[in-house]
Amino acid sequence: MTKRGSALSRGSGSRPRVAVVIFPGSNCDRDALAAVEAVGGEPVPVWHAGRDLAGCGAVILPGGFSYGDYLRAGAMAAHSPVMAAVRRHAEDGKPVLGICNGFQMLLEMGLLPGAMLMNRTLRFICREVHLRVERDDLPLLAHLRRGQVLRLPVAHKEGNWFASPDVVRKLEDEGAVALRYCTPSGELAAAANPNGALNAIAGLVNAAGNVLGMMPHPERRVRSLLGGEDGAAIVRGVVEAA
Amino acid sequence: MQVEVRVKLKQQVLDPQGEAIRRVLSGLGYAEVEQVRVGKLMLLEVAGKEEKAVRARVEEACREVLSNPIIEEFEVRFP
Numbered sequence: 001m002t003k004r005g006s007a008l009s010r011g012s013g014s015r016p017r018v019a020v021v022i023f024p025g026s027n028c029d030r031d032a033l034a035a036v037e038a039v040g041g042e043p044v045p046v047w048h049a050g051r052d053l054a055g056c057g058a059v060i061l062p063g064g065f066s067y068g069d070y071l072r073a074g075a076m077a078a079h080s081p082v083m084a085a086v087r088r089h090a091e092d093g094k095p096v097l098g099i100c101n102g103f104q105m106l107l108e109m110g111l112l113p114g115a116m117l118m119n120r121t122l123r124f125i126c127r128e129v130h131l132r133v134e135r136d137d138l139p140l141l142a143h144l145r146r147g148q149v150l151r152l153p154v155a156h157k158e159g160n161w162f163a164s165p166d167v168v169r170k171l172e173d174e175g176a177v178a179l180r181y182c183t184p185s186g187e188l189a190a191a192a193n194p195n196g197a198l199n200a201i202a203g204l205v206n207a208a209g210n211v212l213g214m215m216p217h218p219e220r221r222v223r224s225l226l227g228g229e230d231g232a233a234i235v236r237g238v239v240e241a242a
Numbered sequence: 243m244q245v246e247v248r249v250k251l252k253q254q255v256l257d258p259q260g261e262a263i264r265r266v267l268s269g270l271g272y273a274e275v276e277q278v279r280v281g282k283l284m285l286l287e288v289a290g291k292e293e294k295a296v297r298a299r300v301e302e303a304c305r306e307v308l309s310n311p312i313i314e315e316f317e318v319r320f321p
Binding site for chain 1 (some may be wrong): 308
């Protein structure tokens with residue numbers, strides 16, 4: 001693994017290589033690639049039918065509607081050929097970021113706990129939300145501060161995160177919640193939760209801290225020209241952990 | 243042989259879609275409809291002769307991909 005990684009990165013400078021996996025129906029892959037580039041990484045598009053991650057040190061599963069969201073959002077993509085490599089990568093403790101549909105894939109793969117239900121409103125929600133940062137002690141979240149409020153867009157119909165009460169309790173005890181929907185001042189409120197997710201959960205990390213899934217789109221907010229830079233800190237965390 | 247797979251949300255999982263349908267029905271005068279749950283019906287055409295073996299395979303597929311055990315339960319039937 002290390003051998004192949006170093007062989008492939010030879011001659012590409014010292015920028016950390018970050019794979020962005022492209023599925024049929026992905027539509028945020030270009031944004032993710034551009035965001036990686038914007039914060040100093042080397043973006044590497046990886047087609048879902050491949051078997052490896054081209055020696056990349058980190059992986060982003062981008063948003064979109066892989067396989068048309070058929071069956072359940074992310075369910076088909078979770079079984080794409082490249083996902084065996086993504087699973088190994090995650091289990092080796094290397095960084096993985098799943099954004100929106102990518103988060104749904106991580107849930108379907110069991111790399112993160114819970115499942116997504118249809119939004120409480122039954123509507124596709126496309127707007128900006130506020131998020132309270134709950135963890136800042138992991139490499140992926142190194143550029144955030146606990147309690148900080150981020151403003152990022154969401155765009156989904158299945159973002160209503162669900163798990164059984166005992167699982168929710170366990171996750172809260174373990175500090176698995178990375179991001180929560182909140183008011184602009186960082187308070188939790190029913191009205192600030194766009195989709196009905198339990199405990200206002202917008203982002204989760206696994207126990208090892210190397211797999212982050214989030215419904216909001218950090219890759220859409222890496223330049224002020226495009227509405228804000230709050231997402232850059234998260235993408236930078238991925239690039240630097242690669 | 244034909245195999246029917248029914249996937250539905252577990253009873254303890256809220257079904258906002260079913261609830262919206264219930265409200266529409268209620269508004270149309272079907273007030274006696276007290277609950278609606280929306281699920282999926284899949285009809286599989288499976289090569290095989292022995293029902294027991296086919297059932298085992300289809301149930302395996304249900305657990306692996308056709309349903310999500312966190313929120314859904316499934317039923318395999320031979321119509």
